Ligand SMILES: [Ca+2]
């Protein structure tokens with residue numbers, strides 16, 4: 001699965017000559033590739049019902065993936081939604097850092113009923129950070145989706 005994802009990411013990046021993201025090193029001919037995290041975005045995970053179960057997470061932890069599609073014209077219709085289910089190892093505050101390449105991604109944490117707890121959406125291409133303390137006895141949902149950018153936009157989430 002990991003090699004497939006790497007291949008997909010590679011395929012989507014080859015030929016992307018325009019440097020339109022927040023990575024100053026972006027230049028034609030450069031192929032971006034992410035070292036897979038402790039867990040990797042596995043499609044299909046496009047709904048709460050299909051959320052990928054990450055189990056109990058202990059910092060430091062990393063999750064990598066790609067947004068196969070991004071939103072267009074102010075809607076999410078064409079965006080790849082990536083849903084994950086997890087429980088923190090403790091009730092201590094955790095920090096979630098989302099780094100992204102080739103897209104403007106948003107992340108949010110929701111409760112198991114799908115009620116929004118915290119939304120990290122900020123306009124623009126800056127990386128996003130959330131700090132939150134969650135009940136370890138409950139399970140929580142993490143949603144990552146691409147508002148605008150290139151299909152195949154890569155992302156890395158770090159839990160610390
Ligand atoms: Ca995805």
Ligand SMILES: [Ca+2]
Pocket residue numbers: 043044045046080081082083
């Ligand atoms: Ca997905």
